Amino acid sequence: MAGFKHLVIVKFKEDVVVEDILKGMQKLVSEIDAVKSFEWGQDIEGEEMLRQGFTDAFLMTFEDKQGYTAFVGHPCHVEFSATFSTAIDKIVLLDFPSVVAKAAT
């Protein structure tokens, strides 16, 4: 689906248990209806030069920007963000209306 996307790429601190973070994130997206879909992936094989140290990508889809705004302001998100930010070494966030240039068949 197109919609409005919230993309987060992360390098976690070394002592972080990524499974714990994921559990928290799964709980979060299940609690907030505005999150229409959520997928995650980990690249630990790719060339370091291309990854720039980043390992994990999180992609959430909202119906529109209003949905994303509702998510950001949701108390569960505010609480989770505080925890999440302590686990992070590096992060990039991009939020954008998605343009589907080739649709999945």
Place this chain on the structure above:
Amino acid sequence: MAGFKHLVIVKFKEDVVVEDILKGMQKLVSEIDAVKSFEWGQDIEGEEMLRQGFTDAFLMTFEDKQGYTAFVGHPCHVEFSATFSTAIDKIVLLDFPSVVAKAAT
């Protein structure tokens, strides 16, 4: 869809016409069957501190890692990459099997 993802986030050089890049990329994904879906987005509003200067995200989906490998080695991709790399100020690439934690309904 889940599948294998190729995620590219980019900060283009200042004189780059992003529309031209996009046209080339759309041609590329239409030429290569292994690319099952392709979406793109631009975030020029988000906080600079969170975006780290990055503006554009490109997300391609393949059926599996083999599909991605076929794409990378495809002559059209090799040619496009050479052009693309000249347009780039900063880039991060992440390639990963996608885990769908909340499916679009």
